[in-house]
Amino acid sequence: MGLRERKKHETRAALSRATIRLSLERGWDNVTVEDIAAEANVSVRTFRNYFSSKAEAFVAQYLDRMLRVADDLRARPADEPLSEAVVDAVQARFSSEPDANDGYPRSREWADDIRLMLTEPDVQGAFLRAGMLIQHELAKAIAERTGTDLMRDVYPNLVAAATGAATTVAMDHWLSANPPVEIGPLLREVLDRLWVGLSAPERDALTYEGSLGEPL
Template identity: 70%
Template sequence: MAADETAPLGLRERKKQETRSALSWATIRLSVERGWDDVTVEDIAAEVNVSVRTFRNYFSSKAEAVVARHVDRMRYVADDLRARPADEPLPEAIRHAVLARFAPEPGADRSPRSREWLDQWVKGIRLMVTEPDVQGEFLKANLIVQKELAEAIAERTGTDVTRDLYPTLVAAATGAAASAAMDHWLRSDDPTVPVDALLNDALDRLWAGLPVP
């Protein structure tokens, strides 16, 4: 389980997180560049300069490594939600928590990048997420992170995930909004549109009750 980013981490734990993240990124990058079937666990381990055994210590498969970034990001959303001011309305608290994890890195260049490079990257991601193994890992991951987000929502609203539908329903809807925004971005003719802008729009529509356009 991912550690709370707000808590101080020891050197060993930071190193483990860095290695896990590096392996996940390497899996995505190599799969986009070479194609899913042309990347092995050995290739990924060599890219990060670790052993295959180290890779296996973190992930059971390439698909799990790909999905790891999504899992961590959504788990941190639950942590961030718990840290929001207690008097903040739930929709705004969730919005801030989600956008904090989907926003670009501080100082990131948000100007249009090389269209050729970005189109190729998006094309590779599109192909990769159609792999049955990756889709299966996403389904499993979404169930895990939905449960954690529902627990955070229950704590904030004074409800109970075992008795009340509300926290699980809100968590599922929030996860669906995030998935829809990512899917829309991948299918968009203009991948330079920021994902966080799409997600913000999705959350706006969700909390407005999904009115007919």
């Protein structure tokens, strides 16, 4: 990455961090684009050059991190099994507990605030759009690695969609876990379960019942 691109990346990250920090401190409706720009020491015009809305800036850190998973997947050894490559690529981007400097909560209180913020319709919509972009880019990387075609084969899109869903589940559990857990090992557990076919945990018996009252 050249100097110009690195500075652009740093500005984008600073704006996203400022959006998260101010929104959690003041509440979503009490933060303006002007507030965010001032916090990041840039102009409102600069903010508009990077983001179309507060919500887009809020999810940018997550989006950028997950897009780098696709780049990491492309860089992994060609003879590595796809399951190992995907799991390791995702986990590497969440290898340590996130902190405030990375735009993520640094304490359980911040985690609770993040969960509350995700109930905002604008933020939910931005996360949905980000998820679609992440899935597309990850599917392209998987297609390249497996020699499949995005237009003809469902496999790369299926793996990308399942990986994204598993990552979301892990993040949601990390935000609400009591006692707290580390995100890295949690992600590996979730993704490992995915790759073995989501095998059910061992139980003495299933407790769900069908419409006639019979065990399923």
